[in-house]
Amino acid sequence: MLELKDISCSVKGGSRGKILDHISLRIKKGSFTVITGPNGSGKSTLADIIMGIKTPTTGKIFLESRDITNQTITERAEDIAYSFQQPVKFKGITVYDLLNIASGELIAPEEASKHLKKVGLNPEDYLTREINDKLSGGELKRIEIASVLARPAKLFIFDEPEAGIDLWSFDNLIKIFKKLKKEQKTIIIISHQEKILKLADEIIILEKGKIKSKGTPSEILPQIKGAKP
């Protein structure tokens, strides 16, 4: 489904030379991959590169055997949906507007409501809210996730979806991921949560821009001390 070949990324003036250092990996169609690793290890950068938000210094990206390395974000968005670690705030754009954009067409409020319910937000309270800093961190995060769930994509990437989400919603989130998996979607989740790590077909540990190790949860989980319960 997705293949990264020898991806490196460096920035001028970065704390270390390379944010990502010769990363190669293959992700199978319908698989569930969790990427974990310490803060600053390059996880979000890797996701940004897959989505086309950041450009790798070297290396190539293939999606279903097509070279997408030079595709724009918009082009990749046909197949890839990406939930940001830091939800973006706007001025004057409502939750309903965002869900309309995400759906690629004008949808009925009832249709938009479905996506909000999935993330545990009451549509009556949120559909017409503006996506600005008057929303709490957890609310913004859930709206961000809802916008991604509204996408007709094949590959879903979630960057720390659990951040700021309360426990009740967290269990809901797990259900969402299980459902996506059942629908044969390919899923990449960046996470530190054991409950999410346990869902993985494969766990990848990034450290200092390199793949430190990878394997199934039963192989990897015992190695991870940093993972929160």
Next chain:
Amino acid sequence: MNLTDEEKQIFCEVLAENDILRESGAWQGEDERASPVATGASDAARKRSFRLAYKGAYNFRVNGKSVGRNSTKNIDVKPKTDRSGLDITIKPGTKNEQVHIPVAISATGIKEAVYNDFYIGDNAEVTIIAGCGIYNCGPTDSVHDGIHRFYVGKNAKIKYIEKHYGFGPGRGGKILNPVTEVHLQENSEASLELEQIKGVDSTIRKTTADLDKNTKLIVKERLFTHGRQTAESIYEVALNGKDSTTDIASRSIAQDLSKQSFKATIIGNNKCRGHSECDAILMDEAEVHAIPALDAKTKDAELIHEAAIGKIASDQIKKLMTLGLTKKQAESKIINGFLH
């Protein structure tokens, strides 16, 4: 109503742009462009259409002359005798009524100054809608200076909506210089929505207000300049009465080579709260100057100014692109939302 075909056309544009007219029932579901005015029906039919469609208080001004006027039981619309303009008197206690005073200019080289005074009785709650559209297809500047003064009585509440637009291919400038003066008596409230989206070449907008005890002034300004347009917006708000408050929020987009300046002065003469905010998006080679001034004359005055000028946030563009929009589409969504 004796309008030439061209005047009719422009006037209909103005009414159409000023979609608040539709909301108020002025056009009762008709397609404005196909209305009897636009299609050049007989005078009688046109008159009937305006009368039938719009029953509220109004004055319609086209190319410097009044082409229709109506007073209601509670709202008196009278032309001034000493100079061009209107005296509009709203009876105390008037509720849920509107006054429409749209202006259309289609001739090149028109220069006019219009003085409209509003006397709003105690306890009244009304909405006043003024839209001005200039169509200039000729070589000479057309200028409309609208001076609006509001005397707001005790406990009264007004909403004033002003929309400005210019269009037309002519070399002549489309120039609008609105002056708005608001006097708030005890416990009264005024909310101003001032909007100028594209098309006006040059504008100097001056808004002044004095606020008595326990009053509130809210201003929402929306501005979009492009080409080589210039726009200057000046506010001077004096918070004189105890517990008076004001919130001035300006959002603007400056595109191409246009230039904007925003100058807001809030003077706190008593225990009061004032907030002004200038939020501008810069594109291309445009320039925006924000000059805030806070003048607190007592320690009980709480005054805040915020100004943010910058290009469209790149994370906003990127987020919308991940949802399938092109960069251009993303930008236009962000701009439309911002000016909303």
